[in-house]
Amino acid sequence: xxxxxxxxxxxxxxxxxxxxxxxxxxxxxxxxxxxxxxxxxxxxxxxxxxxxxxxxxxxxxxxxxxxxxxxxxxxxxxxxxxxxxxxxxxxxxxxxxxxxxxxxxxxxxxxxxxxxxxxxxxxxxxxxxxxxxxxxxxxxxxxxxxxxxxxxxxxxxxxxxxxxxxxxxxxxxxxxxxxxxxxxxxxxxxxxxxxxxxxxxxxxxxxxxxxxxxxxxxxxxxxxxxxxxxxxxxxxxxxxxxxxxxxxxxxxxxxxxxxxxxxxxxxxxxxxxxxxxxxxxxxxxxxxxxxxxxxxxxxxxxxxxxxxxxxxxxxxxxxxxxxxxxxxxxxxxxxxxxxxxxxxxxxxxxxxxxxxxxxxxxxxxxxxxxxxxxxxxxxxxxxxxxxxxxxxxxxxxxxxxxxxxxxxxxxxxxxxxxxxxxxxxxxxxxxxxxxxxxxxxxxxxxxxxxxxxxxxxxxxxxxxxxxxxxxxxxxxxxxx
Numbered sequence: 449x450x451x452x453x454x455x456x457x458x459x460x461x462x463x464x465x466x467x468x469x470x471x472x473x474x475x476x477x478x479x480x481x482x483x484x485x486x487x488x489x490x491x492x493x494x495x496x497x498x499x500x501x502x503x504x505x506x507x508x509x510x511x512x513x514x515x516x517x518x519x520x521x522x523x524x525x526x527x528x529x530x531x532x533x534x535x536x537x538x539x540x541x542x543x544x545x546x547x548x549x550x551x552x553x554x555x556x557x558x559x560x561x562x563x564x565x566x567x568x569x570x571x572x573x574x575x576x577x578x579x580x581x582x583x584x585x586x587x588x589x590x591x592x593x594x595x596x597x598x599x600x601x602x603x604x605x606x607x608x609x610x611x612x613x614x615x616x617x618x619x620x621x622x623x624x625x626x627x628x629x630x631x632x633x634x635x636x637x638x639x640x641x642x643x644x645x646x647x648x649x650x651x652x653x654x655x656x657x658x659x660x661x662x663x664x665x666x667x668x669x670x671x672x673x674x675x676x677x678x679x680x681x682x683x684x685x686x687x688x689x690x691x692x693x694x695x696x697x698x699x700x701x702x703x704x705x706x707x708x709x710x711x712x713x714x715x716x717x718x719x720x721x722x723x724x725x726x727x728x729x730x731x732x733x734x735x736x737x738x739x740x741x742x743x744x745x746x747x748x749x750x751x752x753x754x755x756x757x758x759x760x761x762x763x764x765x766x767x768x769x770x771x772x773x774x775x776x777x778x779x780x781x782x783x784x785x786x787x788x789x790x791x792x793x794x795x796x797x798x799x800x801x802x803x804x805x806x807x808x809x810x811x812x813x814x815x816x817x818x819x820x821x822x823x824x825x826x827x828x829x830x831x832x833x834x835x836x837x838x839x840x841x842x843x844x845x846x847x848x849x850x851x852x853x854x855x856x857x858x859x860x861x862x863x864x865x866x867x868x869x870x871x872x873x874x875x876x877x878x879x880x881x882x883x884x885x886x887x888x889x890x891x892x893x894x895x896x897x898x899x900x901x902x903x904x905x906x907x908x909x910x911x912x913x914x915x916x917x918x919x920x921x922x923x924x925x926x927x928x
Contacts, residue, residue, distance in 0.1 A: 473563060476563055477563060480563075488554065488555070489555065490505070491503040491504055491505035491506030491536065491553040491554075492504055492505055492550060492551070492553065493549060493550065493551040493552075493553055494549060496544065496547065498759055499539060499714070499715070499755065500537055500759045500760055501526060501537070501538040501540060501547075502535050502537060503535070503538060503553040504535055506528075506536045506553055506555075508528055508555050510528050510529065510530065510531070511527065511579075511580065512528045512555060512556075512579065512580070513526075513555070513556035513579075513580050514526050514527070514528065514553050514554060514555055514556055515555075516538075516540075516547060516551050516553050517553075517554065518546070518547055518548065518552070520546075521546045521547065524540055524541075524544055524547065525540070525556065525596075526538040526540045526542075527539055527580075527716050527720075529716075529756055529760055530760045537760045539759070540714060540716070541595075541596075541714050541716050541717050579613070580613070580720075581611035581613055582597040582611070582612065582614060582724055582727070583597040583606050583609035583610070583611065583612075584610065584611075584731045585610050585731070586608050586609075587606050587607045587608035588609060588728060589675070589702065589703060589704070589705060590701055590702045590704065590705075591606065591705060591706070592688070592692055592706040592708060593606075593707055593708070594707070594713075595707065595713065595717040595718070595724055596717070596720075597724070600688075600708060601692075612727065612731070614720070614723045614727045615723070616727070616783070619787070623789060624647075624788070625647070625786045625787075625790040626850065627645035627820070627850060627851060628645065628850060628851060629645060629646040629647075629851060630643060630644075630645060630646070630851045630852065630914065631645060631648070631671065631672065631795055632670075632672055632913060632914045633667050633670060634669070634670020634671060634912060634913070635663070635670070635836065635912065636903060636904070636912040636916075636917045636920060636921075637838050637840065638667075638823070638838075639912065639914050640859075640863070641840055641843075641860050641863060642821065642838075642844070642848065643845055643848045643851055643856075643860075644845065644851075645820075645847040645848075646738065646793050647785050647786035647793040647795055648785075648795055648796075648820045648821065648845070648847050649781055649795075649796045649819050649821075650795075650796070650819060650820060650822070651797075651799070651815050651822045651823065652798070652799045652822075652823050652825065653800045653802050653812055653815075653822055653823065653824045654799075654801070654802060654824065654825030654826075654827075654837075655801070655802050655825075655827055658825045658826070658827050658837055659825055659836055659837050660744065660745070660799045661691075661744060661799075662835075662836070662908050663823075663825070663836045663838075664742050664744055664797060665691065665694075665695035666908055667740075667742070667797060668700065668704075668740070669695060669696070669911075670911045671740050671795075672738075673738050673739060674703065674738045674739065675703055675704070675729075675737050675738075675739045675740070676696075676700065676703060676705070676739075676740045676742070677704070677705045677725050677729040677732070677739060677741050677742070678691065678696075678704060678705070678706045678707065678725070678742045678743075678744075679707045679721060679724075679725030679726075679741070679743040680706065680707070680710065680721075681709050681718050681721050681722050681744065681748050681749050681752075682709065682711050682747075682748025682751065683745060683748065684710065684711060685710035685711065685712060687710075687744075688708045688710065691706065705728055707721050707728070708721070709721030709722075715751075715752035715753075715756050716756065718748060718749065719749060719756070719776075722749045723780065725741065726783050726784065729741045729784065729794045729796075730783060730794070733787045733791075734787060734788075734791070734792060736787075738793050738795070739792070739793065739794045740796075741784055741794050741795065741796040741797070742796075743796065743798045745799040745800060746780075746781075746798040746799065746800050746811070746815055747800050747801035747812075748801070749780065750769065750773045750777060753773045754769050754770060757770040757772045758770060766810045767809075767810050769810055769811070774814050777811075778818045781798065781818050781819065784796035798819065800812050820845075820846045820847055821844055821845040821847065821848075822843060822844060824842040824843050825837045825838060825839065826838075826839040826842075834904070834905055835906070835908070838904065840864060840867055840868075840904070841864070841871065848860070856918055859918070859922060860921065862925060863900065863921055863924070863925060866925065869889055869890060869893040870893035870894065870897050873890050873893070877894060896924065896925060896926060899925075902924070903920050903921060903924040
């Protein structure tokens with residue numbers, strides 16, 4: 449029987465299942481071509497002073513990425529960090545050796561992920577020149593990238609990523625869920641005495657060589673999280689490979705993203721690396737996952753901002769730090785925490801370098817005020833072989849009373865009291881000036897000190913669960 453004409457026409461219009469991915473690919477390509485493409489503008493390099501480049505005739509906003517091109521030289525990437533009249537101040541992100549006056553400055557093209565067969569409907573893509581967009585997506589899991597989103601692990605180009613902005617509008621504080629859930633870090637002293645909550649922002653304060661990176665690695669290895677984002681900002685370049693191979697290992701690397709901006713990177717890239725790591729953590733949090741953000745270190749981020757601010761003429765305010773440094777810190781830190789209406793979370797650990805073990809360092813003091821707790825590492829404990837060298841007396845978790853039971857909190861309070869009592873009378877005990885029986889509480893502290901010291905020490909290859917930590921603390925107090 450002949451087929452009716454309307455039915456035959458409908459059959460022709462209905463695409464075959466095999467042709468639908470091709471049609472979607474063509475549709476995505478047409479959507480990109482329909483967008484407005486602005487005319488290209490360019491300026492001229494006129495001055496170079498220290499790390500600051502000056503260009504004229506470049507009408508682009510602050511934060512825009514530009515290419516500096518000169519014949520016979522590789523192009524140099526720079527970012528607009530300020531302006532004065534018609535002069536734009538740029539901070540280079542590469543080697544400026546060989547540049548001269550008159551070089552052409554053009555806005556950089558944004559990162560646009562290539563079209564792939566099989567992708568669904570693509571979200572709108574902005575082709576505005578100069579606006580920094582970096583690759584963000586699930587394709588970053590298991591990869592090591594730099595501040596520009598370029599792979600460092602020789603694993604080929606990134607896949608399953610999209611171009612996204614680094615800066616996002618902050619979440620309304622009233623829309624965030626409070627910190628109410630306990631997070632197991634695998635470290636006895638933290639679980640028992642400085643309990644961490646999911647969505648908390650915690651700082652590790654210490655001088656150089658006291659064990660910040662090792663403690664950070666322990667938390668990366670043992671903390672329960674869906675995704676781990678590591679930002680190595682301004683630290684030794686050697687640490688990048690060691691962190692990936694020795695600390696993360698093969699089992700944790702598949703759920704981790706490492707953003708590396710070592711000490712030899714320009715200050716612009718160090719700041720961008722911290723913002724990039726935070727943006728990646730926000731991406732996975734918005735997908736409903738629990739993210740662990742480790743950033744080493746917050747001080748190097750502030751130092752990078754100081755270099756840029758002083759170079760463009762901002763006056764120093766506090767021990768050489770301009771006011772913009774203290775404005776950038778909370779803007780970065782406040783982006784972590786619990787997500788919108790309880791969807792996803794970012795638990796963040798920031799290391800803070802206390803120069804000369806000075807806890808009143810301006811950056812350390814500012815960070816302590818904006819974080820939800822601080823863990824202080826003691827050089828004296830580290831020199832005595834006590835690892836992790838956590839100073840229980842100077843450390844505090846501001847959310848502990850909200851995430852633990854009353855019994856756990858009371859047990860931790862008693863442990864602190866006994867430990868502090870011994871520390872105050874330790875000098876008398878060591879010189880033999882204390883007579884046993886003169887103070888019953890001191891006698892108890894002396895008796896319990898070996899068990900408490902053993903409880904606070906832990907190997908970097910040893911993990912302790914929350915229940916084990918609480919029972920160990922109770923045993924150290926003599927079962928009380």
